[in-house]
Amino acid sequence: MTKRAIVPPGLKEAAARARMSPAILSGTHLFLTGVTGGDAQGIMPAEPEAQIRNAFTKIGMVLHEAGLTFEAIVEMITYHVGLRDHFELFDAIRLEHLAEPTPAWTAVEVAGLRREGAVVEIRVIASTEPGGGA
Known part of the structure; x- marks a missing residue:
């Protein structure tokens, strides 16, 4: 099975620094790296709402690139x-971003995340099959 990195232009520098792919396309699934809520300049906002919105924005960028x-x-x-x-x-x-049928979801409380000040990290798997959002 082949795999291909998905790297949106807005995440190229961060991906290169971290030496990781924002997502890997493998078979009929796209596996996204966990995303925290840093803004476009890499600054982590103090407000949870800004972090959550930034994380969903970055997920959208990766999905769009694929x-x-x-x-x-x-x-x-x-x-x-x-x-x-x-x-x-x-x-x-x-729920502003996800429609019915909503994906399977597990929420886990953790003591800390890699990014200092981060309050959330989101990891998703997407399907590339017809009807899966393509």
Whole structure:
């Protein structure tokens, strides 16, 4: 099975620095690296809402680069520092981006994330099959 890196232009520098691919296309699935809420300049906002919105924006960029939309997402795993402090906000923003049938979702409380100040990291798997958002 072949695999191909998906790197949107807006994430090329960050991907090169981290030596990782924002996503890997393998077979009929796109596997996205966990995304935190740093802004376009790499600055982590203090506000959870800004972080959550930035993370979904970056996910959208990666999906778009692969020719997909949020409708292609089949699974989402989210990691939260202080889950109960921002869960309702996260859920509301999540539903702004995802339509029925919503993807399978697991939310996990963690003690910390790699990026200093990050309160959420989102990892998704999307399908490239017809009807999967392509």
